[in-house]
Amino acid sequence: MAIDTRKCVGCSDCVVACQTENNVPVGFCRDWVVEVVDGTYPNVSIELRSERCNHCDNSPCVRCCPTGASHFEDGGIVLVEHNKCIGCGACIEACPYDARYSHPDGYVDKCTFCIHRVREGKNPACVSVCPTRCMHFGDLDDPNSEIVNILKNRKFKSLAPEAGTKPQIFYLV
Amino acid sequence: MHTRRNFIKISSIGIGATAITGGVVKWAVGSSSSQKLSGGIKSSPIWKKFPTYCEVCFWKCAGWDYVTEDGQIQKIIGNNDDPQCNGRLCPRGTGGVGMFSDPDRLKTPLIRVSKNGEQTYREASWDEALDFIAKKMKEIAEKHGPESMALFNHGSSGKYFTHLLNAYGSNNVAAPSFAQCRGPRDTGFDLTFGESVSSPEVTDIRDTRCLVLIGSHIGENMHNGQVQEMSEAIDKGAVIITVDPRLSTAASKSKYWMPIKPSTDIALLLAWIHVLIYDDIYNKEYVAKYAEGFNELKEHVKDYTPEWAYGITTLKPELIRNTAREMANAAPSVIIHPGRHTSWYGDDVQRSRAMAILNGLLGSWGNRGGIFFKEGFKIPEFPHPEYPKPAWSWQDTLNGRYQFAKEAVTNTIIEASIPEEGKEHIIKGWIVSGTNLVVSIPLKEQLMKAMQSLDLLVVVDTMPMEITGFADVVLPECTYLERYDDLRATAHREPTLALRMPAVEPLYETKPAWWISKQIGERLGLGAFYNYTDLKEVLDWQLKQVGLSLTEMERIGVKKFARKTPVYIEPGSDHQFKTASGKIQLCAHELEAAGFDPMPKYTAHAQPEDGFYRLIYGRAPMHTFSRTANNRNLVALMPENAVWVNPQVAELWGLKKDQYVWLKNQDGVISNFSVKVRVTERIRWDSVYIVHGFGHHHKPLTYAFGRGVNDTELITSIKIDPIMGGTGMRGNFVTFIKDKPKQEAKS
Ligand code: SF4
Numbered sequence: 001m002a003i004d005t006r007k008c009v010g011c012s013d014c015v016v017a018c019q020t021e022n023n024v025p026v027g028f029c030r031d032w033v034v035e036v037v038d039g040t041y042p043n044v045s046i047e048l049r050s051e052r053c054n055h056c057d058n059s060p061c062v063r064c065c066p067t068g069a070s071h072f073e074d075g076g077i078v079l080v081e082h083n084k085c086i087g088c089g090a091c092i093e094a095c096p097y098d099a100r101y102s103h104p105d106g107y108v109d110k111c112t113f114c115i116h117r118v119r120e121g122k123n124p125a126c127v128s129v130c131p132t133r134c135m136h137f138g139d140l141d142d143p144n145s146e147i148v149n150i151l152k153n154r155k156f157k158s159l160a161p162e163a164g165t166k167p168q169i170f171y172l173v
Numbered sequence: 174m175h176t177r178r179n180f181i182k183i184s185s186i187g188i189g190a191t192a193i194t195g196g197v198v199k200w201a202v203g204s205s206s207s208q209k210l211s212g213g214i215k216s217s218p219i220w221k222k223f224p225t226y227c228e229v230c231f232w233k234c235a236g237w238d239y240v241t242e243d244g245q246i247q248k249i250i251g252n253n254d255d256p257q258c259n260g261r262l263c264p265r266g267t268g269g270v271g272m273f274s275d276p277d278r279l280k281t282p283l284i285r286v287s288k289n290g291e292q293t294y295r296e297a298s299w300d301e302a303l304d305f306i307a308k309k310m311k312e313i314a315e316k317h318g319p320e321s322m323a324l325f326n327h328g329s330s331g332k333y334f335t336h337l338l339n340a341y342g343s344n345n346v347a348a349p350s351f352a353q354c355r356g357p358r359d360t361g362f363d364l365t366f367g368e369s370v371s372s373p374e375v376t377d378i379r380d381t382r383c384l385v386l387i388g389s390h391i392g393e394n395m396h397n398g399q400v401q402e403m404s405e406a407i408d409k410g411a412v413i414i415t416v417d418p419r420l421s422t423a424a425s426k427s428k429y430w431m432p433i434k435p436s437t438d439i440a441l442l443l444a445w446i447h448v449l450i451y452d453d454i455y456n457k458e459y460v461a462k463y464a465e466g467f468n469e470l471k472e473h474v475k476d477y478t479p480e481w482a483y484g485i486t487t488l489k490p491e492l493i494r495n496t497a498r499e500m501a502n503a504a505p506s507v508i509i510h511p512g513r514h515t516s517w518y519g520d521d522v523q524r525s526r527a528m529a530i531l532n533g534l535l536g537s538w539g540n541r542g543g544i545f546f547k548e549g550f551k552i553p554e555f556p557h558p559e560y561p562k563p564a565w566s567w568q569d570t571l572n573g574r575y576q577f578a579k580e581a582v583t584n585t586i587i588e589a590s591i592p593e594e595g596k597e598h599i600i601k602g603w604i605v606s607g608t609n610l611v612v613s614i615p616l617k618e619q620l621m622k623a624m625q626s627l628d629l630l631v632v633v634d635t636m637p638m639e640i641t642g643f644a645d646v647v648l649p650e651c652t653y654l655e656r657y658d659d660l661r662a663t664a665h666r667e668p669t670l671a672l673r674m675p676a677v678e679p680l681y682e683t684k685p686a687w688w689i690s691k692q693i694g695e696r697l698g699l700g701a702f703y704n705y706t707d708l709k710e711v712l713d714w715q716l717k718q719v720g721l722s723l724t725e726m727e728r729i730g731v732k733k734f735a736r737k738t739p740v741y742i743e744p745g746s747d748h749q750f751k752t753a754s755g756k757i758q759l760c761a762h763e764l765e766a767a768g769f770d771p772m773p774k775y776t777a778h779a780q781p782e783d784g785f786y787r788l789i790y791g792r793a794p795m796h797t798f799s800r801t802a803n804n805r806n807l808v809a810l811m812p813e814n815a816v817w818v819n820p821q822v823a824e825l826w827g828l829k830k831d832q833y834v835w836l837k838n839q840d841g842v843i844s845n846f847s848v849k850v851r852v853t854e855r856i857r858w859d860s861v862y863i864v865h866g867f868g869h870h871h872k873p874l875t876y877a878f879g880r881g882v883n884d885t886e887l888i889t890s891i892k893i894d895p896i897m898g899g900t901g902m903r904g905n906f907v908t909f910i911k912d913k914p915k916q917e918a919k920s
């Protein structure tokens with residue numbers, strides 16, 4: 001997934017859409033918006049970005065899960081199998097992005113990249129609702145995909161690369 | 174163990190992550206759909222979908238309500254065919270279901286009664302409530318005439334009550350959206366081009382090469398189509414110039430942020446006009462062909478140099494020149510955006526005129542990337558007898574004031590409701606539909622006086638907003654998700670129709686406004702004006718007149734029509750503007766004849782005294798005015814507002830981030846509640862900023878009660894625009910109270 005910080009207006013539509021799409025209980029969220037202010041008046045800049053699970057290639061949450069509930073699904077999506085999850089919270093501690101939360105029903109929940117939609121050929125809910133169209137989702141293995149093209153042509157960064165998790169969300173800057 | 178993460182993580186750290194340039198990281202999304210789905214992940218179920226258009230704000234995006242097998246509204250998704258939203262609703266629209274599921278909704282009709290000497294409400298049946306209203310309305314008409322009934326409205330429901338009042342014999346119908354909001358802009362553009370920019374605005378943002386925003390904070394005001402188009406313009410490399418004392422979201426995406434000293438915008442606009450004319454970079458061909466009054470304008474702005482403006486606006490002359498050149502380079506694909514909420518300082522029509530004049534000089538109206546010509550689709554009106562002619566109307570109460578008001582001015586209807594010796598026209602009854610007047614109208618004292626003097630005050634709403642506490646009768650309306658409504662006929666790039674139909678049955682005892690209007694009408698003997706049993710008949714009849722049907726619209730939700738007229742001025746055509754002379758009025762003699770300046774002048778406005786800061790207010794993308802502060806699907810995104818304070822000011826006052834303070838204005842009014850401090854470099858040191866719509870003091874709004882502060886209670890100094898009656902609200906100054914003020918200090 002690639003997210004264009006030049007276009008995001010921080011409206012949080014992605015948050016609301018995720019909640020209604022995925023029945024996220026009120027008061028919790030799988031994605032959220034961050035505002036970073038830099039500089040001093042009048043030379044100030046801000047970056048707005050929508051954050052969620054980075055579906056890391058080298059994911060500490062999967063590694064530390066004692067039951068195997070946290071696992072890689074096809075295509076590298078990191079998922080939590082709710083039935084297997086005992087809610088111990090080890091993964092919440094391990095995630096450098098604070099992307100997971102304890103669901104009131106006793107398991108840990110987080111972004112699934114809307115795998116149920118992706119399998120039907122649709123975009124994730126957050127991507128499909130974003131009014132500024134600043135989010136792009138696609139197949140990084142397909143050299144002709146829109147996302148590969150975008151990443152070839154734009155500067156991007158990822159979050160906390162020093163954690164060595166190989167995050168799979170790229171922020172266009 | 175249940176950690177509750179902060180909902181929105183606002184951090185003020187520097188950029189932490191490093192940028193990696195280029196390169197593709199290998200990773201793939203599997204496409205095999207035969208794989209077993211893992212626990213907790215369901216595939217999309219088959220839901221029923223019903224067309225609607227959103228009512229959370231006035232943009233009215235068309236969408237689909239998805240309803241589950243057990244009758245729950247699961248989600249609302251934009252309609253791909255709707256050019257107003259392109260399949261994407263904004264956060265408020267996406268969370269619109271919270272209006273339906275709000276536990277605090279009005280549930281039954283309520284009638285005010287006196288119990289042991291105390292005023293209270295008791296639940297009433299619809300019949301009882303409607304009979305009561307009809308009886309009172311008849312009494313008012315007998316004593317004073319039907320003209321003494323007035324309506325304040327906002328949103329789709331207003332139409333039905335307008336029809337009721339018109340049928341009864343009154344056209345005293347007003348909406349805060351004129352005098353408290355877009356009125357100055359509409360008047361200023363109308364005086365220049367012969368028409369205004371409509372809603373949704375006819376700004377060609379997606380194809381513009383230069384967008385100039387004067388205090389308009391697109392992105393924080395989530396006017397969906399405009400936000401989408403601004404994003405498209407960013408992609409295409411448009412230059413954005415934002416004039417705002419605050420680094421708004423739009424300002425942060427701009428090539429030029431001009432942090433102007435608030436209240437001095439006209440000086441900047443005049444300097445820009447000066448540069449365009451005296452540097453000879455205005456659109457000469459266009460001006461010669463379509464405008465008149467150029468020589469007067471040239472003479473008028475002779476001395477308004479960037480150096481002159483520098484001393485007033487604090488903006489460097491070089492910056493003023495450079496930005497003027499950017500506009501000229503992009504012309505005619507340039508938009509000086511007219512804004513929307515424009516009632517600021519009392520000379521707002523003149524400021525809007527200056528903006529319109531700039532558009533005229535650059536040739537933007539009628540050109541690609543500027544301002545386009547709208548085209549709508551006419552839906553025939555359902556037949557009804559002719560409305561009786563009222564003996565008087567709101568215009569007759571003006572006594573020569575506000576000559577250029579094309580819509581009723583709320584404040585003058587309020588004035589007309591205050592009894593005074595020898596007053597010729599008096600208003601005795603109000604219906605208030607979908608507008609929380611107590612929060613949307615400044616001039617509290619007048620408003621309270623007026624409401625105390627009424628014989629009848631009916632409030633129709635879905636929520637127990639503050640205004641309901643003043644009503645004699647409260648009528649619970651069902652939400653937009655539970656009703657049919659009039660067709661949305663939009664005039665824009667493409668003419669479109671959109672349908673709203675119920676996704677679910679109304680909850681509780683709530684009813685749609687069309688039904689309420691009809692019930693009252695019939696009780697007043699106006700049955701002939703309601704010649705149908707269900708609004709569906711009206712819609713079907715209207716649609717059949719244009720070759721469509723209700724069944725068809727229920728299936729498609731949105732119907733687009735091909736345009737018949739050009740979007741832009743066609744090359745070589747002799748375009749006539751809608752002014753009397755057919756030309757753009759750079760110098761408005763019409764204004765002169767009425768005793769006003771024919772061209773805008775800069776007037777100095779009051780500045781804050783020591784220790785006070787100008788109160789600026791605005792919008793947040795997840796809230797609409799004061800009406801979403803209780804919506805549980807949205808509140809977690811922004812539960813309360815915060816007062817933005819420059820770090821230097823914070824240091825001076827010893828204010829810490831997230832500390833709660835009270836605000837006191839220049840007239841000694843102290844905010845009802847305290848407000849969180851946000852220390853930020855994003856604002857000038859002479860101003861503070863809060864998002865409008867918080868600080869509800871009505872207990873029945875169980876979530877919103879007491880969260881944040883209400884800007885309008887601190888807006889007690891109002892500068893009325895003499896041209897059209899707009900209430901300028903930006904001339905208020907506040908200071909901080911760090912310790913809890915005495916109870917009696919609270920208003
Ligand atoms: S919906 Fe899009 S613009 Fe809005 S906050 Fe999310 S990413 Fe940003």
Ligand code: SF4
Pocket residue numbers: 017018019021022030031052110111112113114124125126127
């Ligand atoms: S991909 Fe789906 S689950 Fe993940 S944040 Fe977006 S909407 Fe939520």
Ligand code: SF4
Pocket residue numbers: 227228229230231232233234258262263264265266267395396397398797
């Ligand atoms: S802009 Fe948002 S709130 Fe307004 S009508 Fe559209 S979806 Fe609804």
